[in-house]
Amino acid sequence: MAITTQQLIQFKQQGRSIVALTAWDYAIAQLLDAAGVDIILVGDSLAMVTLGYPTTLPLTLDEILHHAKAVRRGVKRAFLMVDLPFLSYQESPQQAMHSAGRVLKEAGAQAVKLEGGHPVMVDTVGRLTAAGIPVMGHIGLTPQSVHQLGYRQQGKSAEAGERIFAEAIALEQAGAFAMLLEHIPMELAARITQKLSIPTIGIGAGSHCDGQVLVTADLLGLSERLPPFAKSYANLRQVITQAVQDYSHEVREGQFPAES
Numbered sequence: 001m002a003i004t005t006q007q008l009i010q011f012k013q014q015g016r017s018i019v020a021l022t023a024w025d026y027a028i029a030q031l032l033d034a035a036g037v038d039i040i041l042v043g044d045s046l047a048m049v050t051l052g053y054p055t056t057l058p059l060t061l062d063e064i065l066h067h068a069k070a071v072r073r074g075v076k077r078a079f080l081m082v083d084l085p086f087l088s089y090q091e092s093p094q095q096a097m098h099s100a101g102r103v104l105k106e107a108g109a110q111a112v113k114l115e116g117g118h119p120v121m122v123d124t125v126g127r128l129t130a131a132g133i134p135v136m137g138h139i140g141l142t143p144q145s146v147h148q149l150g151y152r153q154q155g156k157s158a159e160a161g162e163r164i165f166a167e168a169i170a171l172e173q174a175g176a177f178a179m180l181l182e183h184i185p186m187e188l189a190a191r192i193t194q195k196l197s198i199p200t201i202g203i204g205a206g207s208h209c210d211g212q213v214l215v216t217a218d219l220l221g222l223s224e225r226l227p228p229f230a231k232s233y234a235n236l237r238q239v240i241t242q243a244v245q246d247y248s249h250e251v252r253e254g255q256f257p258a259e260s
């Protein structure tokens with residue numbers, strides 16, 4: 001049975017840390033699912049790590065749907081969630097409804113994630129959840145606003161921290177079932193986590209969140225550069241380069257294929 005929103009909320013109540021990772025294709029999704037990851041996110045970071053765009057902004061809804069459908073085919077147990085790309089939901093609540101609807105209908109996702117805690121976005125989250133579409137909020141550093149925020153840590157001043165705190169509460173009240181906290185001070189993330197009844201999933205937000213997410217390309221050592229808060233648990237760039245060099249050498253030396 002696939003994990004549900006209710007189970008994720010129960011995990012928080014039980015103090016069981018939630019493990020989340022991103023995926024962009026069938027093979028990666030199958031591996032993460034079989035390894036027991038709780039949430040698989042088809043994040044718009046795939047724009048940068050998989051498609052080579054300089055930011056997440058160029059990614060289209062059709063592009064992320066293409067990847068999300070492949071991920072869906074690889075996931076049996078994990079909770080599957082998909083990011084709404086830049087300008088697929090900000091224009092109007094109707095646009096958000098249409099985009100989120102496509103993500104659920106065409107890719108079989110269980111939820112969408114969207115960025116921002118401005119009252120306009122809170123209203124959109126309220127309308128989506130009223131229509132039965134589970135939404136995860138995403139506040140703090142929101143990469144779709146890179147031209148306003150850069151990639152700097154957010155919520156450092158008391159005033160900025162209070163704004164993010166208020167956004168978290170407003171999004172929960174609007175019906176969000178979970179909250180992604182990106183690159184904010186640990187103490188602020190801890191306060192938000194304590195205040196909310198829904199689970200917080202942190203990235204660059206310290207150890208007091210209800211769960212953690214990493215971009216899988218960073219975890220595997222596939223990314224060219226890592227954000228300061230990420231950790232690599234493998235170096236696949238090195239493994240792949242070595243394998244390709246070994247293969248090239250054997251082909252050129254006539255060692256592959258062997259007689260046998």
Ligand code: KIV
Binds near residue numbers: 043044083203213
């Ligand atoms: O797009 C993404 O990968 C994200 C990360 C913050 C997990 O949203």
